[in-house]
Amino acid sequence: MADNHAEGGHPDxxxxxxxxxxxxxxxxxxxxxxxxxxxxILLAITTL
Structure with missing residues (x-):
């Protein structure tokens, strides 16, 4: 993820x-x- 929160993020x-x-x-x-x-796929195979 981008680290753009380092300078302006909420401290809490x-x-x-x-x-x-x-x-x-x-x-x-x-x-x-x-x-x-x-x-x-399993259901399709078993119902054929």
Missing amino acids: MDYAEHERTYALFLKLTKYGAIFCIALI
């Missing part, structure tokens, strides 16, 4: 925690999408 905000949370969100979204696609 924990930007490192925000970036870790966002990275976790992206990882869960990616694996969730992969799981859903795999489930749809």
